[in-house]
Amino acid sequence: MHGPHRYTSLLLPLLCGLIFVGLCPPALADADRLAERRALVQSLRGVSPDLMIDDPRVRAALLAVPRHRFVPERLQAQAYLNKPLPIGYGQTISQPLIVALMTELAEVAPHHKVLEIGTGSGYQAAVLAELTDRVFSIEIITPLAHQAGNRLEVLGYHRIQTREGDGYYGWPEEAPFDRILVTAAAAHIPPPLIRQLRPGGRMVIPVGPRWGAQTLMLVQKDEAGETTTESLLPVRFVPLTRQPTD
């Protein structure tokens, strides 16, 4: 009796463990990767004294969003490195530091209505959705728009509204927006986006030539409707493309 009983007492936890792993692989995988997310978010704080990711809400948002679910499967191992990754169609998911920085600069509050131009993978939209329930995002490449829309649904981000189209023109039916983030580099700040910014609003946008020297800019509209523009730092984004208008 003594022998088999001891054997069973060892087997049972092992069996339970196996059943648990078998039943919950995604949950366990995500739990594992939380440690990687923690390490990444921690590392972003020290990248440069000028680029502190200080806002605890932004850090919590980055910890909450499983970036590996936003990249192609073969690149998932690299999802928690601080680098951009290809997402197909010549586009990229931005570097985590840039996402963190743009989100921090946007100063999103829970009641804000936020517009993102360039849905791409949907990752930045998900980060924004951790800060407010009112996120709208436009993507110009049809398959990317569909993929991101589906992915955000599957991951439970039901409130994010996505649309296919040329974000240069913004989303007039939903304007004005408290915050606008543009995640592709524009040759100039699109006037429709300035018009759709609410007084008191902020827009973060990379501006510059295609593949050339681009600058991240902060546009602020005061309560009187006057805008001021500030150049913040050199960046490199894929270009804001335009739909042919004929």
Ligand code: SAH
């Ligand atoms: N924010 C994305 C990264 C986007 S890369 C993410 O988190 O993954 C920039 C995206 O902007 C690309 O998907 C590109 O197709 C899109 N884009 C380029 N020009 C656009 C335009 N005029 N309107 C909307 N989206 C555009």
